Amino acid sequence: MQDNAKARNSGISGYRNSHVFLFYSEFGEVGGIISFKMLIIKKDKICFLIFAMLVFIAFDAEGKKYPFNIDRTYNINVCRSTVAGTKMVKVTAYGKSSDAAIDQAMVDAVAALTFFGAEGSGEMENCPAMLYDGKDCYSQNKQFFDNFFKKGHFMDFVEKVNSGYPLGEDNVKTPKGRRIKILLIVHWDALADFYKKNGFKTIISELGNY
DSSP: OHHHHHHHHHSEEEEEOSSEEEEEOTTSSEEEEEEHHHHHHHHHHHHHHHHHHHHHHHHHHHOOOOOOOTTSOOOEEEEEOOSTTOEEEEEEEEESSHHHHHHHHHHHHHHHHHHTOBEEOTTOOOBOOSBTTTHHHHHHTHHHHHHHHHTTGGGGGEEESSSSOOOGGGEEEETTEEEEEEEEEEOHHHHHHHHHHTTOOBTHHHHOOO
16 A cells, blocks of 8 residues: 555656566556557658658759650740840750740750750751760760759750740640740850860860850
8 A cells, every 4th residue: 555655756766677668557556568669660761761751852853854865856946135145046946844944945045056056046046065065065075965964964055935834835734745945155264164064075175155
């Protein structure tokens, strides 16, 4: 009786070892036993789940792949004058969604100007390929350019003219997916400097700034 009173006053028995807690109800009876080993197992599971979530988030942030294919058909035109050292282009591209199509358009803008050049529309002159050896340069440095485009490093050299999505006829659903037509700015001089620093011969050194 005296021991039960002590248990009621403390809320927990004085008996405890490395394996169990004995809990008492307000009536002084044993309410339950919790194993330390079970607590440790549950804690380990929670830690594992948190770790797995962090790994997934990190992979998702760093693992985005952009849809680059050197042999795809590019639909891009130099369309307007813009500030010195840049090119404004209009690109048509397709994707499963508007976001995917915009990603494709941004890849296409940099890839087309890098390896093939682009025709000018209206009074705009044609723009030659930035790399002097064009597509041959890709064939000789495939790993470098696949990494540059597919991992999104090219994004440092291209941006949208408008922050929102294209509207109306410039953003429509088709049998090939979502088709967008979008204006983009390619940072021509900065891209050329990047290629030159990595040992590639650019057309700028041969023909001047286009």
